[in-house]
Amino acid sequence: MLNTERPHPLHAELDLYNTQQLLSALVEDHHHAVEAVRRALPALEQAVEAAWPRLRDGGRLLYVGAGSSGRLAVLDSVELPPTFSWPPERACAVLAGGPGAMFQAVEGAEDQPSRGSADIAALQPGPADVVLALAASGSTPYVLGALQQARQAGALSIGFANNPDAPVLRGADIAVLLDTGPEVISGSTRLKAGTAQKIALNSFSSAVMVRLGKVYGNLMVDLKASNTKLLQRTLALTLRASGASEAQALQALEACGFRVKTAIVMLRLGCSASQAELRLQACQGQVRLALAHDGAAPS
Structure with missing residues (x-):
């Protein structure tokens, strides 16, 4: 069983907690997100060092994800233009299910690797581009399809996942493991797995922008x-x-x-x-x- 799917050993009776206990358990568990990103710092450093020269020379940041991971990817991409005057056409995100999935879940969209491949191919990635592939499980078919297409096009690929030895990590040029472990609510990776992804993406893109003179x-x-x-x-x-x-x-x-x-x-x-x-x-x-x-x- 994936680490992110395992029941949390400390909170088997979560539904019996009073509100104070419940909130404390949820908040305290997010500390593990910070620790997971801290352990990933060497990989993030490698990613920044590989990415910023490509972006300096005209490359793009291309994000891909599904569900909560995809929405976090979209969020990072749309915040770069107002924050750093980064051209919006050079920060593109594709989300399983299309733009509408940002606001309403499109069930089953993440199960189509061919759709992920087609969505990335439509952006015409090349060797100057940097593709950020996010999946909490690390095995989302949509993301894997996009990742394979990006690598075939020669783009630099950076995989983010919350489970060790995940296919997204194995398939990327640079693997960023955010091993957050089981969630307080079993399998709900919008919790600390999502928090770790947000911290990692935020840190990566901000560091890149600093290196680019922003x-x-x-x-x-x-x-x-x-x-x-x-x-x-x-x-x-x-x-x-x-x-x-x-x-x-x-x-x-x-x-x-x-x-x-x-x-x-x-x-x-x-x-x-x-x-x-x-x-x-x-x-x-x-x-x-x-x-x-x-x-x-x-x-």
Whole structure:
């Protein structure tokens, strides 16, 4: 029996717990999710190091999953554009059952490897792309079909599963085992197995974005200012990173279309928006390198 399907040895009488005991059991069990991801750090490091150069050179992040795992994959993909200005066409997720399965379970969709293969093939993966294949069981046919197709196309494949020696792990170039063990509610992998997947995905994609220059210090300087809250955040980030006055920061942001990285370089070096953009382009968007690049703003 898979670890994720085994009955939890400590909670055989869960239905007899009072509410306090029940909530405590559920919450405390999520500590094991953190430990599982911590044990997977070497594999996650390998995944980040293999992935970010491909993405730097124009590759895409392609996610595939079913059920809870698939919804977590979709969530990670859709959060990258507003958080890091990552192009949405370079963060694509396919979910067993199609987009509607995000909101309503499509039973049986995960049992079709040919559908997974076709869905990934429709994205035309190539050697520059990175495919993230998620399955708590590690044996979901839809995910395995997609994984096989991705590897045939030469894409880098990273498998995430919550059971040791799972087919998704064996079939991927890099295997990320998140061995969370049995769930408090037997087999309900939306619990700590899902938590571990969320932590692992979040950590992987965030680390990749840092390596790609989307962060300066620990400031999220490549966000899209798409609403009032984010407009305010761009100002706060620019103030913190540049040391300029609020009036100076706002003037710089307005001059560069509220691009925080550009505004920081403008204010720190006293150059125009176009000069700052040229400098950032020469340094592949890395603010720290742009500030030091050849000692003067390009003409």
